[in-house]
Amino acid sequence: MNFLLAVFSQTWRSIAETWRTQLLSLITITLSVLIFTFFYLVYSNALQVGNRLDNDLRLIVYLDEQPDANLQQEYQHKIEKFDQVERIEFVGKLEAYDRFKGQLDDSQDVLKDIPKDFLPPSIEIYPRRNLESLSRIKGFSEYLETMPGVLKVQYGREWVERFYSFIQLLRVVVFLSGSLLILTTTFMIGHSIRLTVFSRKKELELLRLVGASNSYIRVPFFLEGALLGALGSTAGIAALYLLFRWIKTNFAGQAAQGMFSFSFFSTSSVCMIIVLSILLCAGGSFVSIRKILSV
Amino acid sequence: MNFLLAVFSQTWRSIAETWRTQLLSLITITLSVLIFTFFYLVYSNALQVGNRLDNDLRLIVYLDEQPDANLQQEYQHKIEKFDQVERIEFVGKLEAYDRFKGQLDDSQDVLKDIPKDFLPPSIEIYPRRNLESLSRIKGFSEYLETMPGVLKVQYGREWVERFYSFIQLLRVVVFLSGSLLILTTTFMIGHSIRLTVFSRKKELELLRLVGASNSYIRVPFFLEGALLGALGSTAGIAALYLLFRWIKTNFAGQAAQGMFSFSFFSTSSVCMIIVLSILLCAGGSFVSIRKILSV
Amino acid sequence: MSGEEKKLTMIDLARVSKTFPPDVHALADVSLRIRRGEMIFLTGQSGAGKTTLLRMLCGIDCPDKGYIEIAGYDLSRISGGEMQKLRRRIGVAYQDFKLLPDKTVAQNIAYSMEVSYRSRPFIRSQTEKLLTELHLLDKQDALAGKLSRGEQQRVSIARAVANEPELILADEPTGNLDTETALLVTQLFRSYNEQGTTLLIATHDQAIYDFPGSKVIKIENGRLAIQKPPTLVKKAEGKE
Amino acid sequence: MSGEEKKLTMIDLARVSKTFPPDVHALADVSLRIRRGEMIFLTGQSGAGKTTLLRMLCGIDCPDKGYIEIAGYDLSRISGGEMQKLRRRIGVAYQDFKLLPDKTVAQNIAYSMEVSYRSRPFIRSQTEKLLTELHLLDKQDALAGKLSRGEQQRVSIARAVANEPELILADEPTGNLDTETALLVTQLFRSYNEQGTTLLIATHDQAIYDFPGSKVIKIENGRLAIQKPPTLVKKAEGKE
Numbered sequence A, B: 001m002n003f004l005l006a007v008f009s010q011t012w013r014s015i016a017e018t019w020r021t022q023l024l025s026l027i028t029i030t031l032s033v034l035i036f037t038f039f040y041l042v043y044s045n046a047l048q049v050g051n052r053l054d055n056d057l058r059l060i061v062y063l064d065e066q067p068d069a070n071l072q073q074e075y076q077h078k079i080e081k082f083d084q085v086e087r088i089e090f091v092g093k094l095e096a097y098d099r100f101k102g103q104l105d106d107s108q109d110v111l112k113d114i115p116k117d118f119l120p121p122s123i124e125i126y127p128r129r130n131l132e133s134l135s136r137i138k139g140f141s142e143y144l145e146t147m148p149g150v151l152k153v154q155y156g157r158e159w160v161e162r163f164y165s166f167i168q169l170l171r172v173v174v175f176l177s178g179s180l181l182i183l184t185t186t187f188m189i190g191h192s193i194r195l196t197v198f199s200r201k202k203e204l205e206l207l208r209l210v211g212a213s214n215s216y217i218r219v220p221f222f223l224e225g226a227l228l229g230a231l232g233s234t235a236g237i238a239a240l241y242l243l244f245r246w247i248k249t250n251f252a253g254q255a256a257q258g259m260f261s262f263s264f265f266s267t268s269s270v271c272m273i274i275v276l277s278i279l280l281c282a283g284g285s286f287v288s289i290r291k292i293l294s295v
Numbered sequence C, D: 001m002s003g004e005e006k007k008l009t010m011i012d013l014a015r016v017s018k019t020f021p022p023d024v025h026a027l028a029d030v031s032l033r034i035r036r037g038e039m040i041f042l043t044g045q046s047g048a049g050k051t052t053l054l055r056m057l058c059g060i061d062c063p064d065k066g067y068i069e070i071a072g073y074d075l076s077r078i079s080g081g082e083m084q085k086l087r088r089r090i091g092v093a094y095q096d097f098k099l100l101p102d103k104t105v106a107q108n109i110a111y112s113m114e115v116s117y118r119s120r121p122f123i124r125s126q127t128e129k130l131l132t133e134l135h136l137l138d139k140q141d142a143l144a145g146k147l148s149r150g151e152q153q154r155v156s157i158a159r160a161v162a163n164e165p166e167l168i169l170a171d172e173p174t175g176n177l178d179t180e181t182a183l184l185v186t187q188l189f190r191s192y193n194e195q196g197t198t199l200l201i202a203t204h205d206q207a208i209y210d211f212p213g214s215k216v217i218k219i220e221n222g223r224l225a226i227q228k229p230p231t232l233v234k235k236a237e238g239k240e
């Protein structure tokens, strides 16, 4: 009872006396959490963008004759022998004609005099959307061309390559910046905590000398660290959320319907981040005093 | 002469005695420069990516009749009245047929029996590649549809929107992270310098008390700061260059031929960055002692 | 040493040595027994080893060789928690004061009582009483760092005695005090001694120990030299 | 005051006052003239204002009111550069020593000489000479923070006199020293005085100023009280 009272009054007093310096630590933590979560958010959304952008990726295999059900199965078999694919679609001559007509829209009249089967039938292959299968797409297309009855294999080679390298590059950049930032923030928070502890080194030493027990000295630091972590991470996440709303309303407008579905962290992730920050700060404080308390 | 000797021996002694703590500052500066230049590089390359990705952006205006030279000029005039454009191209019926034939490649035979003028003539309009003109593209397309003789206006609406919002988002993200990082690195370097100066506060005070002149005290700090800045920024840029090479060889391979032309800073930019770091660190040290030297 | 005698002993040193690098023999073979309730003065030239001895008695330093027992605890075997409890029973006035310059005088004095969970009213009344006795009541709320050295020294003494310790160790407690102010300190120490507190005071100030019946130990280059009365210091004995 | 007299004057104070918040009148209306080559002792109870006076003489603090002149310079009008040059001509032994604990004894002493661009051999020989006189030669390469308080005090005195200043200000220079060691310091000061150096020594230690012909000033609550001989202190005058 006495102990708890003493510890709380200690904590309270130290906060009241040092809040100006603590503010600096708080800003550090807030900034760190903000930066860290910002990158995490960008990274996780970037991964999703990658998954959506390549929905259009497909190989079109033009055939010289309309395949019957048997042949279709054979083709399917052969294709799947080479690589796992997401989906295979057979497009007959008439289907192709309808599509073309659909594209011409108002000017469908121009097709009036043309036989409905002037377009070749085709197979549309949607490969697995991952980077390994992409790296093999050229080989895939060459393999498909060797199949009997194949006129030509077409795919948005240029686009595919652009996209994948772009997305992959984006991932690498985000990942690298994230790593650099984690390094920096760890450094900063550690530094900040060490500074706080160090600025009170004399007081801690005196407490040891007059016989304060270990917990009497440490618990206030632990509580302060936890409080800082809680406040800092909450502020950081709040700032991130505001930023997120701002970006979403101002920049992701047109994209929102389409390929991006920007999402914030789930509530449980937010809680995790806050709890982690609290543990980190409290733990950091705790460990830092250890060294000083070797008197 | 005496002064210079004293100052250099002072500087040398202080470096020899405190290089362990200075190492921390050096790492801070290196990290900061690395992070900062990394983002700058990403940002400037991202802008370029934006400029290349949209080379494919165009509006296709299908016409019901092949326009003669007069009409062409009239169209051109009307189009340019609405908005500045990059380029306008007239595609005649035969040209359209040739293109279509080219696309069919090996299966050109299917076109054998079809009249060569079954495709409508069109105008291809390449708008200015900037965000304002993009935001008006819908209006542009509607305007074009009101022109006489226009069957249909087509453009990769979805793609255009996707791309632009994506690139714009990328820019915002990179810009925001850059700002956050500049904030953080400024904070860190300032902190680091203040710490260095503070750790020698007692010595500086003593120097004042025994009658050292201002320059006797400041010049060594200035030199040290400059040295730190030079070493730190050089190390940071060197690290960035290694990173750049690594990314380029490992991830930008396929893209290198196409849309990205990854480029590092020019030599003069590198020099600028180093000189700026030196000035910043030296100046920071110089200013920091000011406060202490008010004894 | 019998159990009875052990109970009466506050400080027991046996052949204690301490060497600092490179080869400063700060203490060499010091054996000493101080009974409860005694007031002993420790003298010796500057650099003789007085502070080193006192630091070992409150557990800041450890001896290289030898055996130290305080209030029945063997300092080489004591656990961390017990050491801290023991420290609460010892009041130390350090030669360099160890005051916190950014705290007020009252706060500085309160530190030694707070760690023993003394009640607030007790802390307040004790602080006021001591500051009155040391003529510092008007400085109660001044920052310790702003005081004159002599005032700081008195604050450090007040902090040492505030928690009513069983043992008071004072290192040069009157070095920055004029004769009159030093007298206040001496009187304070005497009154504690009369209540049964053991005191060990390291000092150069002949004025405060030059009275009939005073018990003085002199250190010379880390060794016990003269003592007055001569029976005070035990013969060197092996580790018991 | 005639020009001749002005040349002979080292320290000139006219109605100097200093008040610290909240309302500590550390100095009140102090007028004082000390001629070159004199050795003056400044005494007074703890908290009387001795340190405050010395701090103002070396320009660390400014008086609230009054006029201070050192070696012909009016301290209220002196420029920063001139103040620094003047400080090189004044050696100060502070009451709290102001040593750098992480530097060796020799380095600490060298500071006062390096700022005057003294040559290395001079610095070395001067350091050795002073340390020998103060019985500290074996501590030359020890870190100042590791020394005993008395040793530190002597180092701070050595630093104060090392640059052969015209004026030496010493604040309680023997507070942590035993009688014999204090004698070394007194002798050092005397020898400098004999070479013409002016000395102002704040002290509580009656032993070092209780000799025939000594000149003693006493401060009481910030005011000059007794002086010996009585002619020493000038009458309070207005600002000249």
Ligand SMILES: Nc1ncnc2c1ncn2[C@@H]1O[C@H](COP(=O)(O)OP(=O)(O)OP(=O)(O)O)[C@@H](O)[C@H]1O
Binding pocket: C020, C021, C024, C025, C026, C044, C045, C046, C047, C048, C049, C050, C051, C052, C053, C095, D146, D147, D148, D149, D150, D151, D176
């Ligand atoms: N940490 C240390 N490292 C090296 N030498 C030390 C250390 N502490 C003390 N000494 C040396 O041990 C000797 C005894 O020091 P101590 O502080 O005990 O002297 P003291 O009797 O208290 O002297 P004073 O009267 O000057 O305070 C001194 O020569 C001192 O330089």
Ligand SMILES: Nc1ncnc2c1ncn2[C@@H]1O[C@H](COP(=O)(O)OP(=O)(O)OP(=O)(O)O)[C@@H](O)[C@H]1O
Binding pocket: C146, C147, C148, C149, C150, C151, C176, D020, D021, D024, D025, D026, D044, D045, D046, D047, D048, D049, D050, D051, D052, D053, D095
């Ligand atoms: N910076 C300050 N702020 C507030 N009060 C101060 C400050 N410096 C000194 N004082 C007060 O001024 C008075 C004179 O202090 P000073 O240090 O001059 O005394 P002193 O004569 O040197 O005493 P001692 O012999 O104890 O060193 C003291 O009461 C002290 O508390």
Ligand SMILES: [Mg+2]
Binding pocket: C050, C051, C052, C095, C171, D148, D149, D150
């Ligand atoms: Mg000592």
Ligand SMILES: [Mg+2]
Binding pocket: C148, C149, C150, D050, D051, D052, D095, D171
């Ligand atoms: Mg004083």
